[in-house]
Amino acid sequence: MTPLLNQTQVRHVLVSGGTHGNEYTGAFLVRHWLSDQGGLERSNFSTHVLLSNPEAFKICCRYVERDLNRSFNPSGVLANPEALELSRATQIQRELLSKCGGQMPDAIFDLHSTTANMGLSLVFTNREPFNLLLLGYLRERFENVNAYLWEEPESKPGFLNSLSTKGFAIEVGPVANGVLNADLVLKTAQLVFGCLDFIETWNRGEPQALPEAVPLYKFVRHIDYPRTVDGLPAAMIHPQLQNRDFQELKKGDPIFLGFDGTTTHWQGENLWPVFINEAAYYEKGIAFTVTQRLEIELKNLI
Amino acid sequence: MTPLLNQTQVRHVLVSGGTHGNEYTGAFLVRHWLSDQGGLERSNFSTHVLLSNPEAFKICCRYVERDLNRSFNPSGVLANPEALELSRATQIQRELLSKCGGQMPDAIFDLHSTTANMGLSLVFTNREPFNLLLLGYLRERFENVNAYLWEEPESKPGFLNSLSTKGFAIEVGPVANGVLNADLVLKTAQLVFGCLDFIETWNRGEPQALPEAVPLYKFVRHIDYPRTVDGLPAAMIHPQLQNRDFQELKKGDPIFLGFDGTTTHWQGENLWPVFINEAAYYEKGIAFTVTQRLEIELKNLI
Numbered sequence: 001m002t003p004l005l006n007q008t009q010v011r012h013v014l015v016s017g018g019t020h021g022n023e024y025t026g027a028f029l030v031r032h033w034l035s036d037q038g039g040l041e042r043s044n045f046s047t048h049v050l051l052s053n054p055e056a057f058k059i060c061c062r063y064v065e066r067d068l069n070r071s072f073n074p075s076g077v078l079a080n081p082e083a084l085e086l087s088r089a090t091q092i093q094r095e096l097l098s099k100c101g102g103q104m105p106d107a108i109f110d111l112h113s114t115t116a117n118m119g120l121s122l123v124f125t126n127r128e129p130f131n132l133l134l135l136g137y138l139r140e141r142f143e144n145v146n147a148y149l150w151e152e153p154e155s156k157p158g159f160l161n162s163l164s165t166k167g168f169a170i171e172v173g174p175v176a177n178g179v180l181n182a183d184l185v186l187k188t189a190q191l192v193f194g195c196l197d198f199i200e201t202w203n204r205g206e207p208q209a210l211p212e213a214v215p216l217y218k219f220v221r222h223i224d225y226p227r228t229v230d231g232l233p234a235a236m237i238h239p240q241l242q243n244r245d246f247q248e249l250k251k252g253d254p255i256f257l258g259f260d261g262t263t264t265h266w267q268g269e270n271l272w273p274v275f276i277n278e279a280a281y282y283e284k285g286i287a288f289t290v291t292q293r294l295e296i297e298l299k300n301l302i
Numbered sequence: 303m304t305p306l307l308n309q310t311q312v313r314h315v316l317v318s319g320g321t322h323g324n325e326y327t328g329a330f331l332v333r334h335w336l337s338d339q340g341g342l343e344r345s346n347f348s349t350h351v352l353l354s355n356p357e358a359f360k361i362c363c364r365y366v367e368r369d370l371n372r373s374f375n376p377s378g379v380l381a382n383p384e385a386l387e388l389s390r391a392t393q394i395q396r397e398l399l400s401k402c403g404g405q406m407p408d409a410i411f412d413l414h415s416t417t418a419n420m421g422l423s424l425v426f427t428n429r430e431p432f433n434l435l436l437l438g439y440l441r442e443r444f445e446n447v448n449a450y451l452w453e454e455p456e457s458k459p460g461f462l463n464s465l466s467t468k469g470f471a472i473e474v475g476p477v478a479n480g481v482l483n484a485d486l487v488l489k490t491a492q493l494v495f496g497c498l499d500f501i502e503t504w505n506r507g508e509p510q511a512l513p514e515a516v517p518l519y520k521f522v523r524h525i526d527y528p529r530t531v532d533g534l535p536a537a538m539i540h541p542q543l544q545n546r547d548f549q550e551l552k553k554g555d556p557i558f559l560g561f562d563g564t565t566t567h568w569q570g571e572n573l574w575p576v577f578i579n580e581a582a583y584y585e586k587g588i589a590f591t592v593t594q595r596l597e598i599e600l601k602n603l604i
Binding site for chain 2: 028029031032036060115174175176177178179180181182183185186232233236237238239242257259260277279280282283
């Protein structure tokens, strides 16, 4: 039992979903919580609920004009500064400031889903002790929880959850876009309740049952499909790689199967793939992402 | 071994895919076969290959302006007679007439995919002996082949494969839209090869190893989700119904799970559900479709 002492209190938490309009798991959960917030109430902080992109949800698309989850103060030149999602991002920030007493929420949990076999995964953009301890707390209590670390120190990708250093995106899968899988919806709700339970005890400085260490899968690089001259994939994720997210990929393992029957083998160092065969990434040039597996000791964080 | 004698010869076969632009299994298979038709060649008929809706495929959507697979001479008043898909349907028919010597193809296999656990399923619009015998032929050679019969004598739905009485839509699943699952792609290709092998022997009048009878799942009615006042689903497919396509649904079995935890139980007669939790049917008011299981003896057909 590890006491959590002297930490910053969390007063305002945001649970958002439908940031991508075709990811129904989160969108329908926040719709439910907007009408019945009972399950989200805790004793020592406020939880706010947001359906992030209702226009994209209405047409069951990831976004209307640009990815809302790359629109929160992103760095770099914007191709379409008038896009619906950029003004939606500004509107969301204004509303959050008003709800959270002139500040951004202390912690944000943004609910996503993926066609990849990511289980109950958390996408970290930093190594905040709060997030690492919460990862440990969740791994003690739920099966199939893993965290992917996507630090981008040089540029800001503009994620909704980057408005706060505490919290993360929750990516559950595999599930098709535009579909509710009841089992995954229930598990996602339980995971959110687990995050809120953690915060309640965090605010109280109560001791937690935590593992000694947690694995963290740190971004190394994206791997694209082989492509035909027209830019479309010339191969598929190999059946032996499909669904093997967070499992070690070794030199010589098959990664792609061409429509002509050719198998491509992994030539790189041993790494851990994530987001294998995510629908939204076909157009982004990502067949899967490879990560390095770190082991983070929790006792040093407290 | 049952001899197939005195039947009409099949001279022109169409294999089409991408009729729905986000169903990648068929779209990518026909793209491959358009560049390498080797696997489709047989000795006594011609096979033509079609990417049906390239505009919808380009944007990874089911359709651009209206469902192309409801646009081939549909009955009833058309809401949007100028829609891109209606002129595409006319263009496809003109091209087919020109390729097939002034007639429609003798048989059409239109490749679809579904988020439902339909396995390798065939969607029949009639009870042509050719189709029933081919069903028997495939069931002798492949696992997980079932046929759903959707006869609509009063109205013409306007399916592409309705241009011919021989052939059917092939619906493989479960797979997310906009995703290639290599295992299902390979199985779909093998199933198409099986259909072509059957036709080769059919044209020769060769005896076939066939089962005595085949099951046929005949449309009874569509079942919609409970809905909230804004028209969106108020419940999900129950985890105990999910993935149980072609399995008997009995009175009292759970069918829906509400976001408030309420379970809805099946009150109707014992029937067999299909297309459970298909993404494209959320907006069509279909949570699943119930069918009656018929047993069709093949020996009477020859």
